Amino acid sequence: MLMFVQEWKTEPDITKAVDIYRHQLLKAAESEEDLTIKLNMGHSPEDRERAILQFYKAPNINWARNLTVVLQGDAALGDGVKRFFFSQTISKLQFGFELNIEGPGKTLFFLGEEDHQVPSTSKILLDSGLYVVAGRMIGHSILHGGPGLSSLSPSVFSSLIGQDEEHVCLQDCPDMDLREIIQELDGDDDLSQSQTSKMNDLCLSWDLPFVNTENRRWLAEKVLVHAVLGRRREQLRQLRRGLKDSGLMPLLKERPDALNIIFPQASKIFVTPEMILDRIVWPSDSDTESDDGLDISTKCSVTAYLREYIESGTSDELLELLKFWVGWAVLPQHLYVKVKKVSMPTAVTCFETLKIPGHYLSYREFKMDLAAAVSTTDSGFGLV
Structure with missing residues (x-):
C-alpha cells in the first residue's frame, strides 16, 4: 500500500496522479455498504435540489463508497445515472439553485466573473453550513471521476490548502x-x-x-x-472542511497542482469537434444487430448529419451534446453511435451510446430533433 500511495505523490502527470489517488480511496471502500440517493423525477426541481442538499448534509460519511442513484419515475439505471447526478449537482453549485434560500431568484453559492468567482458572503448559507455541503459535493464528484467546479478564482486556492495568501486581482x-x-x-x-x-x-x-x-x-x-478573502474566511474554512470530509485534503496538501483538476478554469474547458469525432465509434454495415436492418446508405446519410452537427457546433453546444450522450461533460475513451428505428434521438449513457433515428431526409429536420433531445438533459435524465 505504501508503494501505491507514493505513486500518486511522485507521478508527474497530475491528471494520472488524481486518478491513482481516487482509485485508491474507492478500492479501500469496496467492502462498505453502498450510498444511495433517491430523486423523484416527478417532483419539482426545488424538491430535488432539497433532496441533494440533504444527502450531502449527512455527517460521518465515507464518500468513496459506491454510489447508487435511483431516479424514481425514470427507468434509467447504471453508471449513466451517476454521471447525470454528478453533472446536475455540480451545475447547480456552479450556476445556482432554484431553492429560494435567500428570497426570490436563484441561490448563488459563488459570485463574480468567469475564472474569478469567490464564495458568496451570504450569512444564511454560512450559518446553514452549506459551504461544507459544497465541499463534499465537489470532492464526491472528483472521487467518482466527475467534473470539478470551474471558474473559481485562483486567489482562493492557497486559502483552501492552508498556505499563505496569494496576490489577488x-x-x-x-x-x-x-x-x-x-x-x-x-x-x-x-x-x-x-x-x-x-x-x-x-x-x-x-x-x-x-x-x-x-x-x-x-x-x-x-x-x-x-x-x-478576509470577508470569506469562514466560507473557505467550511469549503475546506467539506473537501476534507470527502477525502481529498491529503491529495491537495501533497499535490497543490491538483487544484487545477478540482477547480478548472472555465476558459480552459473547451470541447472541439475534433475531440468528439476522434472518439466516435461509427456504425458499420456488418452491425446488423444494432441497426434494425437499415441499409448502409441510410446509415451513411444519417451519420453524415450527425458529423455536420458536431462540426458546426460551438464549444458550449458540444458540451451539452456530451452531457446528453454520456451523462456529464467529461470525454470518455469511446463514444458509440447506433442508427435505429426510433422516433427521436436517445442516449444510453451507461454505454456511452447515442441512438439516432434512420428516418431523416434532411439535415434541418435532424438538427431540430437532436437539439430538442439535448435540451431535455437538465430537466430529465435524457433517456427517452
Missing part, C-alpha cells in the same frame, strides 16, 4: 462599489472630501487605518485582500 472582487473604492485608492488623482469620507467609513468597519497620501496604495491592497 481586482477582477476577484465581485462588489463593483468596492472595486471603485480600490481603484480610487490606487489612482493618482487627489481624493475629494466625499471620497475620503466614504473610504474612512469602510476602513473603520474593517479595522484599517484612515486613508492619507502616504498609505493609500498600501490601503488599496489591504482593502482588496480583505474584500476577496
Whole structure:
C-alpha cells in the first residue's frame, strides 16, 4: 500500500496522479455498504435540489463508497445515472439553485466573473453550513471521476490548502462599489472630501487605518485582500472542511497542482469537434444487430448529419451534446453511435451510446430533433 500511495505523490502527470489517488480511496471502500440517493423525477426541481442538499448534509460519511442513484419515475439505471447526478449537482453549485434560500431568484453559492468567482458572503448559507455541503459535493464528484467546479478564482486556492495568501486581482472582487473604492485608492488623482469620507467609513468597519497620501496604495491592497478573502474566511474554512470530509485534503496538501483538476478554469474547458469525432465509434454495415436492418446508405446519410452537427457546433453546444450522450461533460475513451428505428434521438449513457433515428431526409429536420433531445438533459435524465 505504501508503494501505491507514493505513486500518486511522485507521478508527474497530475491528471494520472488524481486518478491513482481516487482509485485508491474507492478500492479501500469496496467492502462498505453502498450510498444511495433517491430523486423523484416527478417532483419539482426545488424538491430535488432539497433532496441533494440533504444527502450531502449527512455527517460521518465515507464518500468513496459506491454510489447508487435511483431516479424514481425514470427507468434509467447504471453508471449513466451517476454521471447525470454528478453533472446536475455540480451545475447547480456552479450556476445556482432554484431553492429560494435567500428570497426570490436563484441561490448563488459563488459570485463574480468567469475564472474569478469567490464564495458568496451570504450569512444564511454560512450559518446553514452549506459551504461544507459544497465541499463534499465537489470532492464526491472528483472521487467518482466527475467534473470539478470551474471558474473559481485562483486567489482562493492557497486559502483552501492552508498556505499563505496569494496576490489577488481586482477582477476577484465581485462588489463593483468596492472595486471603485480600490481603484480610487490606487489612482493618482487627489481624493475629494466625499471620497475620503466614504473610504474612512469602510476602513473603520474593517479595522484599517484612515486613508492619507502616504498609505493609500498600501490601503488599496489591504482593502482588496480583505474584500476577496478576509470577508470569506469562514466560507473557505467550511469549503475546506467539506473537501476534507470527502477525502481529498491529503491529495491537495501533497499535490497543490491538483487544484487545477478540482477547480478548472472555465476558459480552459473547451470541447472541439475534433475531440468528439476522434472518439466516435461509427456504425458499420456488418452491425446488423444494432441497426434494425437499415441499409448502409441510410446509415451513411444519417451519420453524415450527425458529423455536420458536431462540426458546426460551438464549444458550449458540444458540451451539452456530451452531457446528453454520456451523462456529464467529461470525454470518455469511446463514444458509440447506433442508427435505429426510433422516433427521436436517445442516449444510453451507461454505454456511452447515442441512438439516432434512420428516418431523416434532411439535415434541418435532424438538427431540430437532436437539439430538442439535448435540451431535455437538465430537466430529465435524457433517456427517452
